[in-house]
Amino acid sequence: MSFPVIARGLGRSYGDSSLQPHQTIDMTAFDHMLSFDESSGLLEVEAGVTLKEVLETFVPRGWFPPVTPGTQYVTIGGMIATDVHGKNHHVAGSFGQHLVSIDVLVNGGTIITCNKETNADLFHATIGGMGLTGIILRASFHLIRVTSAYIHKETMVTSNLDETMNQFEASATWPYTVAWIDCLATGQDLGRSIFYRGEHAKIESLSANLRSTPLKVGKKSKLSIPVNFPQFVLNRWSVKMFNAFYYWRGRKSSGAGIVDYDSFFYPLDSIIGWNRMYGRKGFLQYQCVFPKVSSREGLIKVLNLVAEAGTGSFLTVLKLFGKQAGVLSFPMEGYTLAMDFPLSEKNLQLLESLDKLVAEYGGRLYLAKDARMPARFFKETYANVGLFNAARSTYRTSDKFTSLQSERLGL
Amino acid sequence: MTQEKDQPVLILGATSDIAKALAHEFARHGHPLQLASRNISDLERCKTDLEVRYKAVVTLHRFDILDITTHHQFFSALQPKPYYVICAVGLLGNQAEQEQDVQQAELVMRTNYMGPAIALEAAAQTLIQNSGATAIIGISSVAGDRGRAKNYYYGSAKAGFTQFLSGLRQKLSKTKVHVMTVKPGFVATRMTEGMVTPKSLTMQPEELATLVFQSLKKKRHVVYDWKWQIIMSIIKMIPEKIFKKLRF
Numbered sequence: 001m002s003f004p005v006i007a008r009g010l011g012r013s014y015g016d017s018s019l020q021p022h023q024t025i026d027m028t029a030f031d032h033m034l035s036f037d038e039s040s041g042l043l044e045v046e047a048g049v050t051l052k053e054v055l056e057t058f059v060p061r062g063w064f065p066p067v068t069p070g071t072q073y074v075t076i077g078g079m080i081a082t083d084v085h086g087k088n089h090h091v092a093g094s095f096g097q098h099l100v101s102i103d104v105l106v107n108g109g110t111i112i113t114c115n116k117e118t119n120a121d122l123f124h125a126t127i128g129g130m131g132l133t134g135i136i137l138r139a140s141f142h143l144i145r146v147t148s149a150y151i152h153k154e155t156m157v158t159s160n161l162d163e164t165m166n167q168f169e170a171s172a173t174w175p176y177t178v179a180w181i182d183c184l185a186t187g188q189d190l191g192r193s194i195f196y197r198g199e200h201a202k203i204e205s206l207s208a209n210l211r212s213t214p215l216k217v218g219k220k221s222k223l224s225i226p227v228n229f230p231q232f233v234l235n236r237w238s239v240k241m242f243n244a245f246y247y248w249r250g251r252k253s254s255g256a257g258i259v260d261y262d263s264f265f266y267p268l269d270s271i272i273g274w275n276r277m278y279g280r281k282g283f284l285q286y287q288c289v290f291p292k293v294s295s296r297e298g299l300i301k302v303l304n305l306v307a308e309a310g311t312g313s314f315l316t317v318l319k320l321f322g323k324q325a326g327v328l329s330f331p332m333e334g335y336t337l338a339m340d341f342p343l344s345e346k347n348l349q350l351l352e353s354l355d356k357l358v359a360e361y362g363g364r365l366y367l368a369k370d371a372r373m374p375a376r377f378f379k380e381t382y383a384n385v386g387l388f389n390a391a392r393s394t395y396r397t398s399d400k401f402t403s404l405q406s407e408r409l410g411l
Numbered sequence: 412m413t414q415e416k417d418q419p420v421l422i423l424g425a426t427s428d429i430a431k432a433l434a435h436e437f438a439r440h441g442h443p444l445q446l447a448s449r450n451i452s453d454l455e456r457c458k459t460d461l462e463v464r465y466k467a468v469v470t471l472h473r474f475d476i477l478d479i480t481t482h483h484q485f486f487s488a489l490q491p492k493p494y495y496v497i498c499a500v501g502l503l504g505n506q507a508e509q510e511q512d513v514q515q516a517e518l519v520m521r522t523n524y525m526g527p528a529i530a531l532e533a534a535a536q537t538l539i540q541n542s543g544a545t546a547i548i549g550i551s552s553v554a555g556d557r558g559r560a561k562n563y564y565y566g567s568a569k570a571g572f573t574q575f576l577s578g579l580r581q582k583l584s585k586t587k588v589h590v591m592t593v594k595p596g597f598v599a600t601r602m603t604e605g606m607v608t609p610k611s612l613t614m615q616p617e618e619l620a621t622l623v624f625q626s627l628k629k630k631r632h633v634v635y636d637w638k639w640q641i642i643m644s645i646i647k648m649i650p651e652k653i654f655k656k657l658r659f
């Protein structure tokens with residue numbers, strides 16, 4: 001009898017994608033770095049190596065990952081399986097687009113090396129394939145050169161959605177752009193945001209005291225949330241207060257400045273156990289993307305519905321994506337909106353209504369954040385499921401590699 | 412003062428998870444590493460990993476702690492001579508089986524006490540010839556502080572090792588060889604895999620490695636995690652009459 005299995009990295013996907021009751025393989029001990037080419041920046045690692053380790057090892061040597069998600073607590077294998085994107089998707093694409101080669105363990109124990117030329121079908125299906133094409137063992141990708149560990153960051157305030165979207169278009173040549181939306185603002189204020197853009201700081205732009213050690217970032221103290229907050233802490237009122245406060249703070253701090261890469265890319269990493277703010281029941285993430293043509297309308301509908309429901313989302317993030325890649329990858333050219341909601345019956349119903357809007361406007365949801373989407377909705381919105389399944393059957397991985405999520409989605 | 416790059420660290424039992432974390436800690440600070448194990452092939456990846464991450468200079472050495480007649484020869488042949496020698500070799504095994512099977516019982520006693528003691532005696536004789544300040548670090552265990560029904564073969568062997576280190580420290584007190592005894596509580600490694608240990612009392616190997624490194628800088632003699640220090644000082648005070656009835 002052969003049981004299904006799924007690989008698990010640091011467990012940072014928000015739903016059930018790295019859970020398999022029969023067998024779940026903890027990949028975090030498979031964490032050796034295998035080679036690094038100082039001239040080209042090509043790094044080869046085992047899949048359990050974490051992004052944090054890559055940063056700690058290579059930022060001091062003047063290299064940076066080509067793409068990074070909003071936390072460093074992810075493994076390289078997980079980054080490939082979910083084909084993570086970062087604030088630079090509009091110029092750099094997703095992580096999978098930077099892979100030179102990967103080794104995948106498929107059914108029967110065969111290890112297949114694949115890249116754009118050889119076994120390309122497996123390569124493209126594995127990128128964003130949620131671990132369903134086999135176990136990602138090793139990967140190689142290019143790091144990019146940086147001259148400092150700092151980011152030149154500009155903060156701007158926008159007063160509605162159109163201004164926010166214009167800001168994205170106007171900042172298209174900036175490598176990193178993102179906006180935090182005040183999700184409780186309505187009417188004329190709908191879509192008002194704090195817009196951030198950034199680029200790796202050049203040495204000249206650093207202050208004199210940083211200039212002597214531009215690649216070094218001091219150790220920061222971390223805040224830790226040791227216990228679950230009681231359920232009542234997060235309510236309509238506190239979310240509203242937080243959103244108002246955040247907007248106010250953004251207005252006050254707008255302008256340009258230099259921040260270290262940690263604060264720019266991983267603000268939540270400095271609060272250990274931040275998820276506990278949502279109490280014992282936890283929370284649901286909802287990240288959707290709309291094609292560019294329907295983005296504006298779709299976003300207005302979604303934001304209105306969320307504002308109406310009033311339960312609000314603590315951190316609502318908007319981002320403009322570039323071109324689509326990968327078979328099952330999430331990003332498509334257009335706008336993506338990420339929200340989080342405390343888990344409740346009411347919010348589950350809200351998400352169902354949001355699903356309808358997402359489908360209506362040709363969008364889809366990010367699998368790494370999903371814990372509840374229905375199979376029918378998934379198949380309706382992911383056009384390449386057929387192609388994905390074809391690759392899985394070619395390599396006979398369909399029944400062997402499944403997760404609670406893939407079973408739920410009928411994959 | 413010699414620099415870190417001139418102070419090689421020899422780790423016996425280098426395949427252990429604690430040893431790996433120690434290798435990273437010392438490599439990060441610029442030390443060359445001499446990794447010794449009976450399974451050298453398992454160490455090839457570790458060597459590459461340390462080279463890629465820290466540009467460390469790493470050599471691999473075949474070493475079996477049970478092969479006690481070769482230990483002195485091992486140290487005299489070793490080049491360059493290490494500055495720090497760490498022994499991470501250990502075997503917990505299964506207490507119930509050890510009670511029934513003398514060979515298993517013997518293996519635990521030899522692996523945790525006899526082998527490490529003889530190896531570190533040989534290490535001391537090598538280190539003493541060095542003109543700089545060197546150190547021997549023995550990884551013992553809190554299990555050696557008081558015998559318990561749960562693991563008294565392992566515990567008594569670790570007790571022997573702890574006492575050996577104490578004696579060696581006294582003997583070398585006038586030399587430049589510092590002897591440090593490390594007594595971990597629970598550490599999340601291959602040895603404790605599958606065991607249910609209280610989370611707040613379980614260290615990650617990396618945390619222990621940092622503690623060891625810092626303690627070495629401070630020339631500590633016996634190193635505990637502070638929580639375990641409190642626990643063990645209480646456990647050691649419990650009268651035998653009561654202790655014998657406890658089960659934990």
Ligand SMILES: NC(=O)c1ccc[n+]([C@@H]2O[C@H](COP(=O)([O-])OP(=O)(O)OC[C@H]3O[C@@H](n4cnc5c(N)ncnc54)[C@H](OP(=O)(O)O)[C@@H]3O)[C@@H](O)[C@H]2O)c1
Binds near residue numbers: 449599600
């Ligand atoms: N984990 C804990 O909770 C804990 C608590 C207190 C103390 N300790 C002590 O910490 C040390 C490291 O243990 P660990 O937790 O990292 O466990 P581990 O991974 O099981 O390490 C044990 C090490 O001992 C080596 N070894 C066993 N027999 C050997 C022999 N005949 N010759 C050479 N090497 C031999 C093993 O090498 P192979 O790979 O060749 O088998 C392995 O490297 C041990 O001394 C252990 O007693 C651990």
